[in-house]
Amino acid sequence: MINLEDMLNSSVHLGHPVKQWNPKMAAYIYGERNGIHLIDIVQTMICLAKTNEFLLKSAKENKTFLFVGTKKQFNSVINSCAESSGSFYITQRWLGGTLTNWLTIKGCINKLKLLEKADDENKLTKKETLILKKRKNRLERFLAGIKNMNKLPDVVILVGQIKDLNAVKECLKLKIPLISILDTNCDPNLTDLIIPANDDSVSSISLILNDLCNSISENSNIKQNFQRVILR
Known part of the structure; x- marks a missing residue:
């Protein structure tokens, strides 16, 4: 206490x-x-x-x-x-x-998860990997703490x-x-x-x-x- x-x-x-x-x-x-x-x-x-x-x-x-x-x-x-x-x-x-436009934010979270999946599969060219990594890092910066928030x-x-x-x-x-x-x-x-x-x-x-x-x-x-x- x-x-x-x-x-x-x-x-x-x-x-x-x-x-x-x-x-x-x-x-x-x-x-x-x-x-x-x-x-x-x-x-x-x-x-x-x-x-x-x-x-x-x-x-x-x-x-x-x-x-x-x-x-x-x-x-x-x-x-x-x-x-x-x-x-x-x-x-x-x-x-x-x-919060007020949650469906759009939820779409961004889904995009982040797809980028993480693509990164894990590692079947991309070096250029494609760099582009996706940049997008993923930006989304991760703002959405990391709510990535698993479903509602x-x-x-x-x-x-x-x-x-x-x-x-x-x-x-x-x-x-x-x-x-x-x-x-x-x-x-x-x-x-x-x-x-x-x-x-x-x-x-x-x-x-x-x-x-x-x-x-x-x-x-x-x-x-x-x-x-x-x-x-x-």
Whole structure:
């Protein structure tokens, strides 16, 4: 279990400069120090407990989860958490219509799988191999984390609301439950479940995401499904 000391040590409480704040986050701000807003980590604890309860219930119902965060410093953290919990992830550029135009994205995923198959068969000329490899690498870069996602996710977990606002809009449009880690410059009205926290610190995001992943992984079915994917 995460405690208040863990949060302080991981800089969860450090928000943005006061001038950059979103007034809608006022309920989650404790105060300010040296021109920096301080997040009320008691509120963070309460919101995290509520979110974990939702994730536990969703995991027991065999719901699918998609982690989204395209800030470079969080790539490895998000990848690791998603894979350890049998979830999906997007850590490169968000492709417009990833959710709202899922059939097109699904077609791109099928194309990627065909390119991988052609590469495995290795019956192509050197020139053809180079061309296909270039196409495959591009698709792999953006679709690797959702390659085995056969349908829209049941829940989306987002890091970096402002940077990935298009992902937020698509979730809202499709009414996909959205969990967001929000800093003091974000809008809490654009999410279903909020976790107020520093969204620029690797230690802060790692602490929270690992806790969320543990809740997802509590369901043995999720672990078993993930193991089947690995075996394939």
